[in-house]
Amino acid sequence: MATVELRFSALPEHVRTARLVAAAVARRAGVDEAVLDEVRLAVGEACSRAVGLHRNGGITAPVKVALIEEEKQFSIEVGDQVPHPAPGGAPGALGDDAEAEEDEMGLAVISGLVDDVEVSAGEEGGLIRMTWPTTPPAALPLN
Amino acid sequence: MDLSLSTRTVGDRTVVEVGGEIDVYTAPKLREQLVELVNDGSFHLVVDMEGVDFLDSTGLGVLVGGLKRVRAHEGSLRLVCNQERILKIFRITGLTKVFPIHTSVEEAVAATD
Numbered sequence: 001m002a003t004v005e006l007r008f009s010a011l012p013e014h015v016r017t018a019r020l021v022a023a024a025v026a027r028r029a030g031v032d033e034a035v036l037d038e039v040r041l042a043v044g045e046a047c048s049r050a051v052g053l054h055r056n057g058g059i060t061a062p063v064k065v066a067l068i069e070e071e072k073q074f075s076i077e078v079g080d081q082v083p084h085p086a087p088g089g090a091p092g093a094l095g096d097d098a099e100a101e102e103d104e105m106g107l108a109v110i111s112g113l114v115d116d117v118e119v120s121a122g123e124e125g126g127l128i129r130m131t132w133p134t135t136p137p138a139a140l141p142l143n
Numbered sequence: 144m145d146l147s148l149s150t151r152t153v154g155d156r157t158v159v160e161v162g163g164e165i166d167v168y169t170a171p172k173l174r175e176q177l178v179e180l181v182n183d184g185s186f187h188l189v190v191d192m193e194g195v196d197f198l199d200s201t202g203l204g205v206l207v208g209g210l211k212r213v214r215a216h217e218g219s220l221r222l223v224c225n226q227e228r229i230l231k232i233f234r235i236t237g238l239t240k241v242f243p244i245h246t247s248v249e250e251a252v253a254a255t256d
Contacts, residue, residue, distance in 0.1 A: 012168035019166075019197075037228045044199050048167040105200040105236070112235030 002066035002077075003029070010054030010063050015047045018065050022076055025067040029074040030134035038113045039076070039132065045113075046078035046128045049106040053082040053126070075131040084121035145169060147194070148176050153252045157185040162194030165202030173202065177209035186218025189251040198229050203236060210242065219243075221251040 004025050008014040022043040023036050031039060043065070050063040061081040068075040111117055116131040146169035147162035157180055165173060180188060188209065192198070210220045221243045224230055233239045245251035 012166075015167050016164065040197070041199060041232070044166060044197075048199060048201055051167060105204060108236060109200045109232065 003069040004067040006065040006067075007062040008065075010051045010059065010061075012048070012051055014063075015044055015051060018047045018063075019044045022065065022067055025069070026074055026076075026132070029067075029069040030136055031074050031132050032135065035132055042110050042113045042117075042130055043076050043078065045106040045109050046076070046130070049103055049128075050078055050080035050126075052103065053080045057082045069134075072134055072136075073131050074134050075129060077127055077129045079125055079127045081125040083123050084126050146172050148172065150176070150180065152185075153189075153248070156187045156189050156252045158189045158191055158248055158252070160191045160194065162196075164197040165195060165205070166197060166199045167201045170201040170205045174205045174208060177205065177212065181209075181212045181216065181218075186213050186216040188213055188218070188220045189245075189248060190220065190222050191248050191251075192222055192224040192229060193226070195224075195226070195229055198232055200232075200236070203232065203238060206242065207238070221245055221254060223248050223251050 004021065006018055006021060008018060019040045023040045026039045027033070027036060047063060047065065053059075054061070054063060059082055064079040066077040068077065107119065110128065110130065114130045114132070118129045120127050145163050146165060149160045151158050151160070159176060159180070161173065163169070177188070190206065190209075206220070206222070213220050223245050225246055230244070233242065233244065243251075243254065245254065
């Protein structure tokens with residue numbers, strides 16, 4: 001399984017918790033301190049977007065966040081459980097235009113911040129995967 | 144940390160001092176504050192963001208909404224921000240071209256163009 005997994009009810013007040021946990025795990029994984037602000041912002045954007053999609057779609061399932069520590073890299077996956085229509089499918093699934101604009105704004109910020117980002121969507125829901133390089137911590141001297 | 148808001152009048156400007164985190168949870172409070180000010184006839188706003196620790200796209204959306212409202216009354220919305228991590232978000236979204244961003248409240252209050 002992922003290093004740390006979170007599931008939270010799709011409520012705006014929990015997005016901050018996800019940001020704090022993600023930043024803490026990223027720091028431990030060896031993500032550069034200078035990049036932690038970006039990690040915090042990007043995961044917040046992805047979670048806010050998922051919360052919005054769940055609320056607009058009347059989905060009661062939780063938003064899922066997986067924090068994955070791998071060799072030389074750290075990834076965060078934020079998954080919503082809103083079925084996304086295939087391209088060319090039924091329009092209007094995102095509700096009105098304002099909601100669609102907010103959704104795009106969040107994605108714009110993520111793609112501006114994170115070099116390595118994949119956005120996928122299917123019938124089961126959408127997933128944003130963001131990856132940052134890590135530097136292994138220097139071996140600490142043991143007393 | 145939650146959001147803190149306070150307002151004061153300087154000449155014909157209303158300064159809104161914002162502190163804490165502006166995100167999907169707290170942004171509605173900022174939106175209400177800006178809407179209330181415009182409804183009460185304050186059309187020249189200066190939003191002081193020096194105390195802001197975190198800003199996301201929801202917060203940007205609220206600021207853009209505020210700008211739209213004051214412009215409908217030929218007003219202005221200026222920002223005060225010196226924090227690089229906050230400024231970066233305005234840059235990557237291209238909003239530095241939309242908002243006048245000042246380094247101090249005094250400068251923002253004195254600005255006329």
